[in-house]
Amino acid sequence: EIVLTQSPGTLSLSPGETATLSCRASQTVSSHYLGWYQQRPGQAPRLLIYGASTRATGIPDRFSGSASGTDFTLTISRLEPEDFAVYYCQQYGSFSQNTFGQGTKVEIK
């Protein structure tokens, strides 16, 4: 089973700053099948990025994703108040191999 490890666990930043979130896979993961999700308190997750770097419909361009080998990164530029939330990476597309990372909380400093 592929394990996705997210870091840091919590990121304390101020509005306007840039957040850099990491997701490391224990084995090779196709970039086609790596997604990032945002979850605000009391809400269902929302797809931000699919295919490691493609923004989902309606997602602002301050969200960007990249990949290098087994390392995946979500960057949030110019943090807005609504961006303070928990973020998850996920490997999808392989049913029994589908897994989520444990999440990174972006909190207001």
Added chain:
Amino acid sequence: QVQLVQSGAEVKKPGSSVKVSCKTSGGTFNTFTIAWVRQAPGHGLEWMGGITPIFGRPDYAQKFQGRITITTDDSTDTAYMELSSLTPEDTAVYYCAREQTFLGLDFWGQGTLVTVSS
């Protein structure tokens, strides 16, 4: 616009089963995968299993093998997730979500809280 609407909250006794429904609209039900994901209070997301109606055969995370059943009703564009032998550790919000090839889980249901308590 695609919508997934789940059934309401449930309270169950340990050892019993729960069946959560997920009615879809706005898409072609047969052609995409419905995934089930749960989230225990204060914890992260956990993928449980999924099914592509056109193929029919569900797939389950190993952790839930033997006590999860995912089915679909093509006549009503509804997917179901049944979990048996419930314990308090199964207390969680259960989500259904649509997965399209290469596109991730792009639409989610509102979630169904299942509470297991004696």
